[in-house]
Each structure stands twice: as structure tokens, then as C-alpha cells.
Amino acid sequence: MFNEAKVVGDVIRGLLPQFPNIVCVDDGSSDGSQAVANAAGAVVVQHPINLGQGAALQTGLEYALQDPHTACVITFDADGQHRVEDARDMALRVLAGEADVILGSRFLDRRTKLSRMKRLVLKTAALQSRLATGMNLTDAHNGLRAFNRNVASAIHLTQNRMAHASELVHQLAAMKVNWKEQPVEIIYTDYSKSKGQSLLNSVNILAELLFR
Amino acid sequence: MLIFVQIVLVISVLLVSIALMRGGSNARHLAIRRVLLVIFGISAIFSVFFPTVVSAAATTLGIGRGTDLVLYATLVCFFVFMATTYQRFRHAENSLTKLARRIALDEAVDPQQRRSSPK
Numbered sequence: 263m264f265n266e267a268k269v270v271g272d273v274i275r276g277l278l279p280q281f282p283n284i285v286c287v288d289d290g291s292s293d294g295s296q297a298v299a300n301a302a303g304a305v306v307v308q309h310p311i312n313l314g315q316g317a318a319l320q321t322g323l324e325y326a327l328q329d330p331h332t333a334c335v336i337t338f339d340a341d342g343q344h345r346v347e348d349a350r351d352m353a354l355r356v357l358a359g360e361a362d363v364i365l366g367s368r369f370l371d372r373r374t375k376l377s378r379m380k381r382l383v384l385k386t387a388a389l390q391s392r393l394a395t396g397m398n399l400t401d402a403h404n405g406l407r408a409f410n411r412n413v414a415s416a417i418h419l420t421q422n423r424m425a426h427a428s429e430l431v432h433q434l435a436a437m438k439v440n441w442k443e444q445p446v447e448i449i450y451t452d453y454s455k456s457k458g459q460s461l462l463n464s465v466n467i468l469a470e471l472l473f474r
Numbered sequence: 475m476l477i478f479v480q481i482v483l484v485i486s487v488l489l490v491s492i493a494l495m496r497g498g499s500n501a502r503h504l505a506i507r508r509v510l511l512v513i514f515g516i517s518a519i520f521s522v523f524f525p526t527v528v529s530a531a532a533t534t535l536g537i538g539r540g541t542d543l544v545l546y547a548t549l550v551c552f553f554v555f556m557a558t559t560y561q562r563f564r565h566a567e568n569s570l571t572k573l574a575r576r577i578a579l580d581e582a583v584d585p586q587q588r589r590s591s592p593k
Binding site for chain 1: 567568570571574575577578579581582583584585586588
């Protein structure tokens, strides 16, 4: 999380009944998000400086794997755009051994409401991932994912900023994991819209992928 | 002739950039950068004292004016500089990320301790 003090407390309290072990990676927030997350009941792992979303994801995975009891790791955005029910279903599917990785996709049902432009950009990104990896993905930039322990420990993200999503897909494709998608809803509140990715950011994603 | 020089220039820029962007040993890249810098420095001094020679060289290559030749050379150097700087920046960023992650993980509560003594 990066400066999410307004919402992260509610997000963590919403997750706790289903997920007792929550790691919240703080990416150098300056608005007191750390204290809020800690008070809500999550372990806060704090980057000393702001590194980016990909770096935070990798740190969270590594922290969760330090516990030998960890069998499944879920990644869940701190801004409250994911639904706890979706996360729980994904965790159950991974724990049941149905797949090594379950990836959330907002395009498998009609719940998520998107602007036409955003839909086009996300579909293009997914198409690019399909062509590059051969994985038949419908949504390449969805923050809600569930990994089993083996896959989680094999992921090594080096793209600190936005391109980590594509990097992750590439690593999964290289591992030839057994993956499935799960329909999830993305809740676009005014808050998440105001903080969310501007469409211009797709330029950054492209640039980071081309010049890595 | 002009188009030929342009093609050579573009290809050399691309090749050098790609060569320097693809990992490889750092010491070797540093050496290449230094050699290029020395060549650039010497030719710059040379062009100050003997502008006619540069012009003659430019005419031979079909570029026309010596100034244009210097301009093209500067462009090449600039792109090489950009490519290598970007690469070094990426390396520095990777190290910084690893360092920051180590600090973050070391400072956090040990997950096993937390499990055994929930607050």
C-alpha cells in the first residue's frame, strides 16, 4: 500500500474473518497508513523508501513464505477494489489442489463496470500477454491472485513498477504451472478511481517492458 | 553517399546501444565507455585546431560540412550515453530494491513468533 490510510483499515477488517494472517506491505507511505494497518490487525512490512507496486508484491510474497505453515498466498489490493468472497473462493480452490495458481479476471462475468476506454486498454494488455506467452488469459492486470506455496516461492519479480503484472504472467508461463482464472468483481469506488491507474500509465507499462 | 552514412550511423547506434544494454560484464562496459569517451575527446580537440580536416573528412563521407559530421558524432555519443546510463540506473535500482526489501523483512515481526503469540 502507498498512502491508503483512509481505506486500508476497513479492507483489513473485512479480510480478517476469512484470512487470519494478513501481511500489509507499506511502500513508504507518509500518511500514517502503517499505524492504521497495524491497528486493524495486519502485520506491516515496511519498505524504507517507495519502490513501487511490483517490489511490494515481491516483498509480501517473501514475508509470507518465511512462515513454513503458509500453504497458499493471496495478493489483494489495499485500496479495497477486490471482494473478500472472491479471494476466499480462490484460496479454497488452490488449497483443494484444483490449480497451482488462480488468477482473478474481471472479464469473465458482467459484474465489473468499466469505461469503454479502460476496457479496451485492459483487453489489449491481455491480448498482448496471450500472444507473448500462449496463456489464454482474459485479464492480465488484475491484482487479485492466489498462489500455492511452490509457485509463490518460484516467483521473482524484478519490475518494481507497473510492468510487474506482465512479468508475473511471463514467469508463470515459463514455469508451466497449472493455472485457472476466476471471475472476480472489481469495485470502482470514487476513492479507487481517484487513486487508480490513469490510462496514460499504459505507456509506462509498455516502456518498462521494452527497455528492461 | 549521404544515405549510406546515415544508415551506417543508425546501425552503429543501434548495435552499440543493444550491446551495452544486454547485461555482460560490467568492467568490459566501463572500458568501452572510457575508450569511446577518449576517442570523442581527442576528436573534439582535433576539430577545434584543424576544422578544415574535419570538413575534408565530412566531404569524403558525403556529409557536406564538418559541423554536420560533428553533429552526427555527438548524436551517436549521446545515444550511447543514454543507453548505458539507463542500464546502470536499472542495476542501481535492483540493488536498492534488494537492500530495502532486506531491511523491511528484517524489521518485521517473525511470522512464526507472531503465530505462537497472537496479540
